């Protein structure tokens with residue numbers, strides 16, 4: 487495997503960043519994950535726009551132009567012969583003597599780009615049975631709209647979910663509302679048939695898959711309500727699902743051990759999943 491790091495393409499075993507990299511010391515870094523399909527990128531413009539926004543919200547300098555980054559991404563995909571899988575990229579504020587104060591703006595940011603093969607169809611197969619989720623208090627910070635690598639609450643929540651036999655954790659805020667999944671956006675199909683998902687604010691990540699699923703739903707004439715919903719409403723919902731670049735649309739059939747709807751993947755989640763790649767932007 488080949489990884490892009492420190493300005494060059496290196497073998498996986500030799501790909502390393504400095505011990506005083508601010509990503510390692512302070513989680514002073516942001517990331518993106520893009521789906522690779524048939525060797526091309528799914529929804530690259532939205533992912534690259536969000537990457538630029540994450541950098542600008544944290545005043546981390548861009549490591550290179552967007553066109554240069556696209557070139558690196560395609561090189562990493564090609565050199566690893568990835569046809570179906572993901573690209574992971576991370577940008578940290580760079581390396582320097584450990585100091586909370588930001589380094590001088592000339593400090594070069596660290597850029598890492600990796601690509602990994604994932605068998606086409608694994609998510610579609612999982613979607614046939616759906617997944618379970620476990621709720622947990624949302625103990626993350628108040629800027630979840632920025633895609634930082636500060637993922638410890640998500641790591642612990644997912645582990646708690648896994649130990650309870652669930653694949654994903656759903657965060658619940660102090661008011662009792664489901665904000666989002668540990669690594670996905672959370673949706674229900676309400677009893678009136680509308681799609682419901684948390685509004686965009688500082689408490690959730692503006693998911694790229696969330697945005698494209700909204701485009702799909704509009705094209706299909708499905709009503710969308712961007713509003714909060716509680717765990718109790720999930721229990722009364724017709725369906726539930728999560729969205730993310732790796733899962734696309736993944737039905738959720740159980741919450742905290744209780745069945746949602748008839749306890750099987752629902753028709754709307756299936757419809758959105760099947761339509762998704764016809765609507766998503768594809769760049770070869």
Ligand code: PMP
Nearest residue numbers: 669670671691693694695730731
């Ligand atoms: N919320 C969180 C907290 C996430 O980590 C992710 C996936 N990185 C998402 C939502 C889904 O975002 P996307 O559809 O852009 O993958």
